Amino acid sequence: xxxxxxxxxxxxxxxxxxxxxxxxxxxxxxxxxxxxxxxxxxxxxxxxxxxxxxxxxxxxxxxxxxxxxxxxxxxxxxxxxxxxxxxxxxxxxxxxxxxxxxxxxxxxxxxxxxxxxxxxxxxxxxxxxxxxxxxxxxxxxxxxxxxxxxxxxxxxxxxxxxxxxxxxxxxxxxxxxxxxxxxxxxxxx
Amino acid sequence: xxxxxxxxxxxxxxxxxxxxxxxxxxxxxxxxxxxxxxxxxxxxxxxxxxxxxxxxxxxxxxxxxxxxxxxxxxxxxxxxxxxxxxxxxxxxxxxxxxxxxxxxxxxxxxxxxxxxxxxxxxxxxxxxxxxxxxxxxxxxxxxxxxxxxxxxxxxxxxxxxxxxxxxxxxxxxxxxxxxxxxxxxxxxx
DNA sequence: GTCTATAGGATGATAGAC
DNA sequence: GTCTATCATCCTATAGAC
Numbered sequence: 207x208x209x210x211x212x213x214x215x216x217x218x219x220x221x222x223x224x225x226x227x228x229x230x231x232x233x234x235x236x237x238x239x240x241x242x243x244x245x246x247x248x249x250x251x252x253x254x255x256x257x258x259x260x261x262x263x264x265x266x267x268x269x270x271x272x273x274x275x276x277x278x279x280x281x282x283x284x285x286x287x288x289x290x291x292x293x294x295x296x297x298x299x300x301x302x303x304x305x306x307x308x309x310x311x312x313x314x315x316x317x318x319x320x321x322x323x324x325x326x327x328x329x330x331x332x333x334x335x336x337x338x339x340x341x342x343x344x345x346x347x348x349x350x351x352x353x354x355x356x357x358x359x360x361x362x363x364x365x366x367x368x369x370x371x372x373x374x375x376x377x378x379x380x381x382x383x384x385x386x387x388x389x390x391x392x393x394x395x
Numbered sequence: 396x397x398x399x400x401x402x403x404x405x406x407x408x409x410x411x412x413x414x415x416x417x418x419x420x421x422x423x424x425x426x427x428x429x430x431x432x433x434x435x436x437x438x439x440x441x442x443x444x445x446x447x448x449x450x451x452x453x454x455x456x457x458x459x460x461x462x463x464x465x466x467x468x469x470x471x472x473x474x475x476x477x478x479x480x481x482x483x484x485x486x487x488x489x490x491x492x493x494x495x496x497x498x499x500x501x502x503x504x505x506x507x508x509x510x511x512x513x514x515x516x517x518x519x520x521x522x523x524x525x526x527x528x529x530x531x532x533x534x535x536x537x538x539x540x541x542x543x544x545x546x547x548x549x550x551x552x553x554x555x556x557x558x559x560x561x562x563x564x565x566x567x568x569x570x571x572x573x574x575x576x577x578x579x580x581x582x583x584x
Numbered sequence: 585g586t587c588t589a590t591a592g593g594a595t596g597a598t599a600g601a602c
Numbered sequence: 603g604t605c606t607a608t609c610a611t612c613c614t615a616t617a618g619a620c
Contacts, residue, residue: 212585227503230419234614247586249615311500314416349581355574358559359552366551374543385544392538401603423596435598436604444596 213251215241220258225304229259229312260320262308267327269298274334284342288360289387291335295364296383299371306368335361360390402440404430409447414493418448418501449509451497456516458487463523473531477549478576480524484553485572488560495557524550549579 210218219240223232234255238245252258273294277287299306313324336357342348348356367386371377399407408429412421423444427434441447462483466476488495502513525546531537537545556575560566 228417228419228500230417231504233612235612243585244587245613246588246615246617250585253615255614311417315420351578352574354563355578358556359575359578362552362555362559363548366555367547370547370551385541386548389540389544389548422594424594432603433605434596435606438597439603 211251216248216251217258217261221262221304221308224259224262224312225307229308229315256315256317256320259308259312260316262305263313263316263324264320266298266302266305266309267324269302270294270331271327273298274331277338278334283347284338284345285347285391287338288342288348288391291338292360292364292387292390293383295367296379296386299364299367300379303368303371306365310365310368332357332361363390400440405437405440406447406450410451410493410497413448413451413501414496418497418504445504445506445509448497448501449505451494452502452505452513453509455487455491455494455498456513458491459483459520460516462487463520466527467523472536473527473534474536474580476527477531477537477580480527481549481553481576481579482572484556485568485575488553488556489568492557492560495554499554499557521546521550552579 216237220232220237223236223240234245234248237258238248274291277290277294280287280290282290313321313328316324336353339348339353339356343350343353363386371382405426409421409426412425412429423434423437426447427437463480466479466483469476469479471479502510502517505513525542528537528542528545532539532542552575560571
């Protein structure tokens with residue numbers, strides 16, 4: 207078992223503080239104080255505040271991207287793929303619930319290169335999810351509602367799941383998956 | 396037709412900027428520049444930055460509170476009440492889409508008195524919605540899924556509707572209501 | 585790897601002239 | 603009602619000692 211590096215410790219502390227107050231409202235002094243060191247010491251491990259944000263957001267964004275690619279690579283029905291996407295969100299929520307606050311609310315404070323990279327990943331993700339739903343409708347597996355409404359309705363629930371997951375005190379993952387799949391899917395099949 | 400006061404102009408400008416970058420990332424200078432005046436001039440109309448935030452958030456929060464009271468006062472089925480709640484969210488989204496960003500993401504920066512007042516309203520609102528759903532389940536109108544999952548799933552979609560509404564370019568309200576009600580309700584009845 | 589000291593600039597807010 | 607000038611404080615980040 208490797209002990210986590212000082213850099214990872216900084217990122218973990220920042221992730222929690224960003225979750226509580228948002229990126230802009232948290233100062234380098236806040237992060238340092240929470241670690242019982244001085245703000246200047248942080249710069250021995252990271253090069254800027256934006257780098258911290260970038261590491262938090264892009265790491266999780268890449269997990270979504272890889273997860274979606276795996277779902278697309280499957281040889282299964284559209285409805286089964288939607289189920290897999292729901293499970294992907296739940297797994298990431300369980301493992302990185304606090305990081306999702308930054309990803310949802312503070313992505314616009316990324317520096318330009320990272321911002322472009324993030325927006326691209328998010329757009330691709332939505333587009334992939336959209337085509338799964340459209341294929342499901344064409345195949346007659348999913349009811350012919352406006353695909354955009356279905357996409358938005360499922361995605362907005364999954365994207366804010368981290369807020370609820372924190373509040374409820376870490377429900378059992380498998381029960382969560384079963385119930386979420388029921389509620390989100392039963393309405394559209 | 397009364398022309399809007401300078402104070403309302405400040406609030407409208409701040410609402411837009413808070414929507415784009417978040418409360419903490421927007422300075423009084425930013426607000427003033429957007430109005431083509433100097434930051435010091437703002438203080439002739441408002442007493443602090445937090446007062447602006449408070450006016451934005453509490454005004455909309457009160458609309459939700461009043462709207463929910465009207466729904467509860469109705470003599471109708473639980474499922475009809477859920478429909479009315481969905482329509483309430485859509486109406487508020489259409490009329491105050493930018494203010495909903497502050498309400499969703501910046502409420503924690505309210506000063507203490509307003510913070511308490513806001514949290515109370517939000518908790519009461521959720522509790523009222525929860526009991527409508529529970530009554531619907533007891534009456535056999537709503538499927539007996541975990542009420543918390545139903546509550547969260549509907550509420551998180553409605554709460555982030557403002558993001559989607561902005562992006563889609565102002566869909567027709569009545570079409571939006573019909574589609575949202577279908578997608579959100581059909582899964583649980 | 586952490587510290588003190590500090591640069592250089594932004595921030596919310598006030599005082600007082602016009 | 604807006605301005606200029608300014609205060610006191612906070613901010614990110616760097617330099618250099620230990």
